[in-house]
Amino acid sequence: MKTHGSAVWQGGIKDGKGAISTQSGALNAYPYGFSSRFEGKPGTNPEELIGAAHAGCFTMALSLILGEAQLKAERMETKADVTLEQVADGYAITAVHLTLTAKIPGADQAKFEELAGKAKAGCPVSKLLNAKITLDATLES
Template identity: 80%
Template structure:
C-alpha cells in the first residue's frame, strides 16, 4: 500500500503561505505558514498533522490488539501532543505524548495498560518516529 500527501509553498519563511493536501482528498489545500506553525494563528502545521496521524494509527492498532485479546472498545479517544523544540540551529520533534481515554467493557486496568503499551510501541507511526513517545491510558 502506498499513499501520499503534498504541500505547496510561495514566498519566504515568515511572509510565505502554503497549503497541505492528502491524496484521498480528506484534507484539501489546508492553509499553513509560519504564523500557524510557530505563533498559534489559524491554520494547520506539520506537527499537528503528525499528531493526528499518530493518534489515529495508535488507536486503530489498539483496536486490533483488543480484538485479539477478546475485547471490543465501546469508545476510545486519543490525543497526541507533539513537542517541537529548538535544537541546535534548527527544530526537532522531541516528544509525543499519547493521552488515551477508553471505555472497554470487560477490561481490567492492568491488562488495558499492557495492551495500550503494546499498541504504542507497535503502531506503524510510532515505529517511524524517532522521538520519545509516552502514554497515559485511562480506562473509564
Template identity: 75%
Template sequence: MKIIRTGSAVWSGGLKDGRGALSTQSGALKDYPYGFASRFEGVPGSNPEELLGAAHAGCFTMALSLILGEAGLAAERMETTARVALEQVDGGFAITSVQLTLRARIPGADEAQFRELADKAKANCPVSKLFNTEITLDAALEG
C-alpha cells in the same frame, strides 16, 4: 503488501512571509493553508506537527483496536490525543517528544490488562515506529 498514500505541500515566498497549502490523497485536506504564523505563532491554519499528531493518534487507536480484538475485547469508545512537541534544539528545530493520551471504555478489561495492551499498541503502531523520539502514553480506563 505495500500500500502507498500521499500528502503534498505547495509553498510560495519566504519563510515568514510565505504561504503554503497542504493536501492529502483522500481529499481530507485540499489546499489547506499553513505557514510560519500558523506553525509558530498560533494563527489559524494547519502545521506539520498537528498533522503528525492526528496521524499518530489515529494509527495508535486502530492498532489498539486490533490488539483488543486479539484479546477477545472490543472498545465501546476510545479517544486518543497526540501532543507533539516542536522545540528549538542546537540552532534548529526538532520534534522532541510525543505524548499520547488515551481515554477508553472497554467492557471486561481490567486495569493491568488494559495498560499492557495499550503499551503494546504504542510500541507497535507503524507511526510510533516512524518516530525516533520519546513517545509517552497516559492511558486511563473509564467506567
C-alpha cells in the same frame, strides 16, 4: 499500500504561505504557514498533522490488539501532544505524549495498560522515527 500527501509553498519563511493536500482529499490545499505553526493563527502545521496521524494510528492498532484479546472498545479517545523545540541545529520534534481514555467492557487497568503498550510499540506511526527516509530532489529550471 502506498498513499501520499503533498505541500506547496510560495515565498519566504515568515511572509510565505503554503497549502497541504492529501491523496484522499481530506485536506485539499489546506493553508499552513509560519503564523499557523508558531503564532497560533488559523491554519494547520506539520506537528498537528503528525499528532492526528499518531493518535489515529495508535487507536486503530489498539482496536486490533483488543480484538486479539477478545475485547472490544465501546469508545476510545486518544490525544497526541507533539513537542517541537529549538535545538542546536534548528528545530526538532522532541516528544510525543499519547493520552488515551477508553471504555472497554471486561478489561481491567493492568490488562488495558499492557495492551496499550503493545499498541504503542506496534503502531506504524510510532515506528516512524526508525524508518528509512529516502529523497529524490529535482530542480526545475
